[in-house]
Amino acid sequence: MKTTEPSLTGLKNLKSRIKYIREKMDELKIDAYFIYYLPNVSYLTGFRGSSGFVIVTHNKSYFITDSRYEEESKKEIEEEFEILIHKGLTQTLKKARFMRYIKRIGFEKDWMPYGVYKNFEKELNKKFVPCEDIVRKIRIHKNDSEIEKIKKAQRINEKIFEEIIDIIKPDKVREIDLAAEIEYKIKKSGGEVPFPPIVATGSNSALPHAKPGKRIIKNNKPLKIDMGVKYKGFCSDMTRTIWIGKKPSQEFIKIYQIVLDAQNKAIESIKIGMEAKEVDGIARKHIEEKGYGKFFGHGLGHGIGIEVHELPALSPLSKDKIEEGMVFTIEPGIYLPNRFGVRIEDLVCIKNREKFVITKTTKNLIKI
Structure with missing residues (x-):
């Protein structure tokens, strides 16, 4: 008899998410599910350290870390989890009473290295079963609290962007200086830096993921800034391409308008089930249609949450659908090699079956 896939959009709290994992364990015929990938561990438990694991059994859930995080774990970890402090992960699992009743352990096949998986299998004398990333699928759909954290992260992002715009002095500031200032302001605000900011001027802006260098930000040149903030574990992401000077070139104005119109058309079209x-x-x-298709080489957007790149993928090859609780970017771009590039990126959320744009920073061309 065919089983019905539980609705992921209804998993709004930890208990329902653990219940879903256990239902998937039944389908996979495993006795436990080993969560190795740290962002998945953080998502379920609230842990913010650098080394932690989760094992979900049919009766209980365990969070495992080392002595460095013993005190933090008592404060951060959700009550659903029993905390185990290890001095050697394999040895601790060998001695754990719950392991006596486990024969088959599922794990995230995309994240646990092959050598680690084979060593666990050998040392623990259990069958380790490569499985899909169950938690990553759950993470697609955000609850109200998670959406609010993303919104707060974006509000901080926008405030810092405004401050950065105010300190740009043409012919006096380098890309790396501005990138460093962005990171400093993020940390000073109490947030975290989810990815290195992209600050790219002139022809460097034609590189979608340019690395800030010693290039000086000069007059009559475009400047692309892609930056994000992580707040209480959840990320934001925004790109604006601005013009240094009061009179942008006609070609730049044309490309900027094409990118902006493409973004607006995409956002306007979004609806659940699409x-x-x-x-x-x-x-x-x-x-x-405007003749620049070959200069738009990346996907239109990506999901955002615990990580800055999550599902859904908005790309020509994506198999995802737009669903309740999703938060994702819409970021078309045109990149003219050795000349300049334009990208505009906003965050969009689906809540109560309606879409709304989280990003509030103006998309009118900013001229400094």
């Missing part, structure tokens, strides 16, 4: 690749296609079609 194929993510269809949203990508709407922006991509507009850019192609």
Whole structure:
């Protein structure tokens, strides 16, 4: 008899998420599920350290870390989990009473290294079963509290962006200086830096993921800034391309408008149940019709949450659909090699079956 897949959109709290994991364990015929990937561990437990694991059995859930995080664990870890402090992970698991009743242990096949998996299997004398990343699927759908954290992260992001704009002095500031200032302000605000900021001027802006260098930010050049903030474990992400000077070139104005129109058309089209690749296609079609299709080489957007890149993927090959509780970016771009690039990136959320744009920073061309 075919089983019905539980609705992921209804998993709004930890108990329902653990229940879903156990239902998947039944389907996979495993006695426990070993969560090795740290962002998944953090998502379920609230842990913010650098070394921790979760094992979910049919009766109980365990969080395992070392003595460095013993005190933090008492404060951070959700009550659902029994905390185990190890002095050697394999030895601790060998001695753990709950392991006596476990024969088959599932694990995230995309994250646990092959050597680690084979060593666990040998040392613990258990069958380790490669499985899909169950938690990553749950993470797609955010509850109200998680959405509020993303919004707060974006509000901090926007405030810092405004401060950064105010300190740009043409011919006096380098890309790396501005990137360092962004990171400093994020940390000073109480947030974390989820990814190195992209600060790219002139022809460097034509590189989608340019690394800030010693290039001086000069007048009559574009400047692309891609930055994010992590707040209480959840990320934001925003890109703006601005013009240094009061009179942008006609070509830059033209490209900027094409990118902006592509983004607006994509956002306007979004509705629940829509194929993510269809949203990508709407922006991509507009850019192609304007003759710049070959200069838009990446996907339109990505999910955001505990990590800055999550599901859903909004790209031509995506198999995802737009669903309740999703938060994702919409970030079309045109990159003209050795000349300049333009990208505009906003965060969009699906809540109560409606879409809304989280990002509030203006998309009107900023000129300094």
